[in-house]
Amino acid sequence: MHREIAVLDALIPTLLFAFLLACCVALMIDWLLTRYNLYRYVWYPALFRLAVFSCMFALGGLWIYA
Amino acid sequence: MSVMNLIRGRRSRLLITLQAASRDWLREDAPMLGYLLKVLMASLFAMWLSLKFELDQPRTAMLTVAIVMQSRSGMVFAKSYYRLLGTLVGIIISLILVALFAQERVLFLLCMALWIGLCTAGSMVYRNHQSYGFVLAGYTLCIVGLPAAITPELSFNIAVTRISEILIGLISATLVSDLIFPQRLWDLIQIKVRQRFSDFCDLLRTNAQSADTSTNSKQILLRFIGDIYSLESFRASAMMENDGAKQNRLRISEMNNEFMAASTTFHALEELLRRQKTNGHPDVGSALLGLYRGLSDAISLAEKSARNEQEAVRIANQLCAYSNNFDLHLTTHRRQLPKDISGRALLDFETGAELLLRLADELYTYALTYSSLSDNAIEPSFKEGLTPPKLEMHFDPLAVALAGLRGALTLGIMTALWILTDWRSGVEAITIGVITSTLFATSASPNRTIKQFMLGAIIGTVLAYLCNFHLLTQAQGFGMLALAVTPTILLASWITTKPSIAVVGSGIFIVFLMHIGFNSSYNANPVTFINDAIADLFAVLVSSVMYGLIDISSSQWSRRRISSSLRGLIVTACRSTTGMKRIQLENAAFDLVQRAGSAQRIAEEQDRLVIDWLLSTLEIGHAVIVLRELSTQITHPHFSEQLIVSLACIVDLYAAPSESLRLKALTAIDNAIENLSTDNSIALAIHESGAGLQRQILANLHFIHSALLDEESVLVAKEKN
Numbered sequence: 003m004h005r006e007i008a009v010l011d012a013l014i015p016t017l018l019f020a021f022l023l024a025c026c027v028a029l030m031i032d033w034l035l036t037r038y039n040l041y042r043y044v045w046y047p048a049l050f051r052l053a054v055f056s057c058m059f060a061l062g063g064l065w066i067y068a
Numbered sequence: 069m070s071v072m073n074l075i076r077g078r079r080s081r082l083l084i085t086l087q088a089a090s091r092d093w094l095r096e097d098a099p100m101l102g103y104l105l106k107v108l109m110a111s112l113f114a115m116w117l118s119l120k121f122e123l124d125q126p127r128t129a130m131l132t133v134a135i136v137m138q139s140r141s142g143m144v145f146a147k148s149y150y151r152l153l154g155t156l157v158g159i160i161i162s163l164i165l166v167a168l169f170a171q172e173r174v175l176f177l178l179c180m181a182l183w184i185g186l187c188t189a190g191s192m193v194y195r196n197h198q199s200y201g202f203v204l205a206g207y208t209l210c211i212v213g214l215p216a217a218i219t220p221e222l223s224f225n226i227a228v229t230r231i232s233e234i235l236i237g238l239i240s241a242t243l244v245s246d247l248i249f250p251q252r253l254w255d256l257i258q259i260k261v262r263q264r265f266s267d268f269c270d271l272l273r274t275n276a277q278s279a280d281t282s283t284n285s286k287q288i289l290l291r292f293i294g295d296i297y298s299l300e301s302f303r304a305s306a307m308m309e310n311d312g313a314k315q316n317r318l319r320i321s322e323m324n325n326e327f328m329a330a331s332t333t334f335h336a337l338e339e340l341l342r343r344q345k346t347n348g349h350p351d352v353g354s355a356l357l358g359l360y361r362g363l364s365d366a367i368s369l370a371e372k373s374a375r376n377e378q379e380a381v382r383i384a385n386q387l388c389a390y391s392n393n394f395d396l397h398l399t400t401h402r403r404q405l406p407k408d409i410s411g412r413a414l415l416d417f418e419t420g421a422e423l424l425l426r427l428a429d430e431l432y433t434y435a436l437t438y439s440s441l442s443d444n445a446i447e448p449s450f451k452e453g454l455t456p457p458k459l460e461m462h463f464d465p466l467a468v469a470l471a472g473l474r475g476a477l478t479l480g481i482m483t484a485l486w487i488l489t490d491w492r493s494g495v496e497a498i499t500i501g502v503i504t505s506t507l508f509a510t511s512a513s514p515n516r517t518i519k520q521f522m523l524g525a526i527i528g529t530v531l532a533y534l535c536n537f538h539l540l541t542q543a544q545g546f547g548m549l550a551l552a553v554t555p556t557i558l559l560a561s562w563i564t565t566k567p568s569i570a571v572v573g574s575g576i577f578i579v580f581l582m583h584i585g586f587n588s589s590y591n592a593n594p595v596t597f598i599n600d601a602i603a604d605l606f607a608v609l610v611s612s613v614m615y616g617l618i619d620i621s622s623s624q625w626s627r628r629r630i631s632s633s634l635r636g637l638i639v640t641a642c643r644s645t646t647g648m649k650r651i652q653l654e655n656a657a658f659d660l661v662q663r664a665g666s667a668q669r670i671a672e673e674q675d676r677l678v679i680d681w682l683l684s685t686l687e688i689g690h691a692v693i694v695l696r697e698l699s700t701q702i703t704h705p706h707f708s709e710q711l712i713v714s715l716a717c718i719v720d721l722y723a724a725p726s727e728s729l730r731l732k733a734l735t736a737i738d739n740a741i742e743n744l745s746t747d748n749s750i751a752l753a754i755h756e757s758g759a760g761l762q763r764q765i766l767a768n769l770h771f772i773h774s775a776l777l778d779e780e781s782v783l784v785a786k787e788k789n
Binding site for chain 2: 012048049051052
């Protein structure tokens, strides 16, 4: 996997795209959990959200760098 | 034994005192301390991250934290979102301008002035955080565009660094505010909603008891209007929070509109009672009060107002019963009136009864919506089909244009100074000048705000000097760096928690962080520092002069404009072919006054005039709208013509108030009332279209008539001036 992608000749770290993708995925999961009121099983929703995002972003990072 | 009891009693008393004290502390001081801690943590975290990533200016990240940090998580999210959007748009425009005019500085600056003017105008049109986004899109051009134009080859780097720093600031602010002692906006909304309902009920009850309508209730009414807008802004921010607030968004906004309706009807009723008291029949007054007390009983639970949603259900039931039995009570009270009472006095009674019934119905729907807040299930009607009632945008185009002009002119003056004198700190001065002259355009009284900011800027400069040349010189490592900036951050964020002097705090923040003496390494230089500090203070001075020169909120002229636009609403209500809805009138009128900031300065004589016009507009406007709705059912050609003539007279009066027009309108309405109540053919024709129709038309006509007749009304006061 390339670590940098050229967008209009500007080299942009692939990690940035991984970040944005992770944001989207985390938001989608968040929406689903809210929609079906699943947050009632979670002790600290904010922390849970952050953790979900971290997992997604870490997956992206592993995919690029490992 | 008794000694033991004594000791135990004393101990428990001490315990109770301590408990009360700790409860107070938990309620008032603890959230504030928590907030200070959060601001500090977020700024230090942002600083650490930017230093770690070796970004050029950690100060931008810290400044971002200082700007978006607020006590409630939802508001932080909302502001962050718009800060990001505004920055992105500003940067894109900067890059475009640099690409187009990097060599031609006059053209470049002209386009910049145009863009900043447009953005400031946009910030006047939109509200809350959206308005901030517009301001930011404007002044980002100074922060990114100007340095980029000077060194075009670095422009892409400048832009990317700016975005990265802002993102770091936003991430640390949102993380800290969401993870550490999160303060949910929803709790605040619930408190506000509950308090408003019980306050309003209290007001109604005291009025019904004393029947003494003082000017005091006008102020309370204005506070309610302010509440409507603060609740609306909370609601807008609550979009970003993921809980009750999001699910109940539509309900809150609907409730806001219902409350607006109820409070204006209440005001109309109050005015009617006041007029009744000064020059009406005393028996009619007491009969109306009797009916009114029935209503006040209906909204009370054992002499108290409802404090939560469950109690509101019971209130709603009581109100329903009151409305159902209203006719019965009405007949009893009517029968008790003396036989020889004049037709006019009877009309007074009918009008008051009509208003009371309307108020009861409105309170009923309001209480129903309020009580539905507690059940978290989303109602089907809210999910689909029903369009959310929306607060629309109403503004004075001229005021918006002038605000834009002010931003552009400030930029023009500062850049002219920069170019003509070859000023070393010119860019700094331009940036601060544009920020201050656009950021406060939407505040209630920009003149006072900018003075506070100036004070903050001076304090911030002093603190920055101390920090740069006494503390930072001795600091080693991140820990000591953090220690050096901590006192100022704490002081400034503490000041921002005090609403009356909050701007002083943001002044300290902005100026201190702009001058802080380190980027990736220590680089403070006394000469540059003092040059920049002078430039900053000078720029703030220039924008305060600009606010003074182009004063669109507190000058006599602007108040006259608002009053005439308020009167224009009546004209539209009478004339518009589509038929204006009541909710539109209320929204438009409140929005106009809110934007002008008059509601916050009711104490001033000049602003009271605006408020009086607002209330008069609402009173007459409602009656006119109801009349126009009813008039479609009237089949009798002669009478509907009379109604049209009356409305035309009201239009003339409100277009250009004068004594002769007032008298003309009074005669026209008098004629209509006379015809309606005496001419049998009309009464018959109207009776065919509906039983209550005649009563409603009469009541509304009479209401307008008595409002116009009122010697204390603003229509008459205008004549005296």
